[in-house]
Amino acid sequence: MTFQFAPFGNTFKPLRPVLVASVLCALGAFAGGSAIAQSQQPQSATPQGQEFEEEIIPQRYAQNPNVDAFINDMVARYDFDNDALHTLFNNVSYSATAVKLVLPSPTPSAKNWKAYQARFIEPVRINAGVKFWRANQAALQRASEQFGVPPEIIVGIIGVETIYGRYMGNFRALDALTTLTFDYPNTPNRAERMATFRKNLEDLLVWTRDSQIDPASVLGSYTGAIGIPQFLPSSIVQYAVDFDGNGRIDLRNSPADAIGSVANYLKQNGWETGRPVVWRIAPDEGSQGIAQAVADGSPEPHWSLAQLTKAGMLLDQPGLNVQAEAPTPLTVVDLPTPGMATQYTLGLKNFYTLTRYNRSFFYALAVYQLGETVKARMMSGG
Template identity: 30%
Template sequence: MFRFAVLLLALLFAAPAATQSLQAQYEAFLEGTIWPQAKLAGVSRKTFDGAMGAKRLNTDIPGLVTPGAKEPPRRMRQAEFSAPAKYFNERNIGYITATGRSLARKYASTLASIEKTYGVPARILLAIWGRESGFGRVDIPHDAFQVLGTKAFMSTRPELFRRELINALVIVQLGHASPSAMRSSWAGAMGQPQFLPSSYLQYAVDFDGNGHPDIWNSVPDTLASIAAYLKASGWVPGRDWGFEVTVPASVSCALEGPDRGKRISDWAKLGIRRVSGKPFPEHEARAEGFLLMPAGRHGPAFIATPNFYVIKEYNESDLYALFVGHAGDRIQWGDSRFSAGWDRTDSMLRSDIAKMQRALEGKGYDVGGADGLPGFKTRRSIGDWQEKNGRTPTCWPSNALISAIR
């Protein structure tokens, strides 16, 4: 009993010591690694100390690893692969639609000026603004320097966050924001448009003319910065983002993807029709479009334009880009939901999908990487495998399919 008590006391006193040791390592990392890089980037010692001098690790941030360790296994269920319908929760999209319409009226002249300058429709800017920060109404809870410093020290992608930390320090050095004003998400994305510091330096715009781009407090700067980002990413003025369509069984879902484009008129010749019953606009019919089936045969289908993939430059998720396009349409034209519904699909672990992806890679399929997320390359590889093996292509994983593909 005495020996057990001694051991217990030793453990209780060891825990704070271990935490203190990790904090000491962090302080040494800031001084020995980050400060020299910041100095080379033109950051003064005063700026560095003001931003980082009293910072402590935030070990509550998701996705951290002990410095030097490999990424831990993840057992996660995410809407991106288990339940696409959750992404289009009507309460959420209804709020963004209604609020977006109200703000479209309030900021009509500003939005018109931004659209004229950058060529990006107001409805798309409003939808992104709403999705990213609830139109600036969502609390941005974290100190950007604490988040970026912690992730630079002990995340699974330290080099990325070291660069972003240096960029954040440069923002302060340039006088664009004070350290206390730079609030971010737990991922280090800042302000109402949720820009990483590198995106701020590249794309943030002083549209209200007060001398610096303020993506935390200024609506004109926020909206213009989003527009600048999309324009730089290749937004094509005058084109839509896409159209919901019906895809006949004779057209394989494995034809999906931005690298398998056809003129939209050629898709129409294959029997693909708009759900509205209207023909594709003439200027769109002459241009390139891409089959998009984000849940394979288990959900709505679309002919997407290059602008859909520009939205994906903002966030690489197909469902994010689809949400933005759909919410934008509803902001401008009314509460029209998707014509097709989302089927109920299996709940799958990301690690299990990754195993299936590796199995497909072993059979010669290009799944776009075994990351556990069924992107378009994985979806169409599933469809190709199903067709080759005498199954009806669905282009979507299931637990049974994961077991079958070995």
């Protein structure tokens, strides 16, 4: 059975600026800034399917004053052994490849939903997803019952992240996180990113110490994301669970731990059991025009269904009780493709929760569509 995606939009003429303004004014939306903002740039957790030869510089962090200050802080706050940490960092290597990979492209390409969709909703991932679901059906069902997250959503995330463990990264997480904590490249968001990687370096050390794991043995992506679900150490500390019941958490080798941890992450970040992820907008020019006018790139739901329908938007959701759902907060999701009319859909709270895993509209919708496609294949017996 081939799963057909319902259209999220249709071809229509661009709205005149005065019409955009009138729609926004009707909704009380002129609060400054561009009326039609772009959603966040899509990104992938790891450069899947690519191999990089890691350029390393050994002992760059030995007798480094910034590292020494970090060690002193870890000793003071977490009661680490000073000598042991110095010995550890004396053997950490600088990764030039990690630095290269976090740099923004000097010539950013236009966002392309169709190309992004084709990368993730394709036969290799779909077939691997069916195989993964069948092999881990009991764990997926148990996670769904315990955390309220459907199996297809868990399957979608793991498929997009690593093709079910096929591409988990072979960088030493300690090298990558240390490099990006102390040698992040000179970009506009450098201070914020360095602070994020520093926190993850702290959590890597605390987690491995408490779990009696050699921190130098942990492998992951070039940003230090670990295992089948690509959890950063801070997410491991907060959300990872021992779902196979063997007394330890192993996100690299235990599909059950990965499944339970993804479900727990989503639940703790606001997943609403039994609620939809998206609603389709009717393909007529008026409804699509309203979507164009109010799509502001904000992932957090902030338009009510009542506001949108009052402005004239129609939905392509047979059976939906529009009156009962009037207060439901929504995100207007824009899906641009060069040379084509931008598609739009409505994201509910669960769509927003998916963007907490990766801050990209493209990512969240790809997860949803991959999961739905695999589910359809499972139901058809394919």
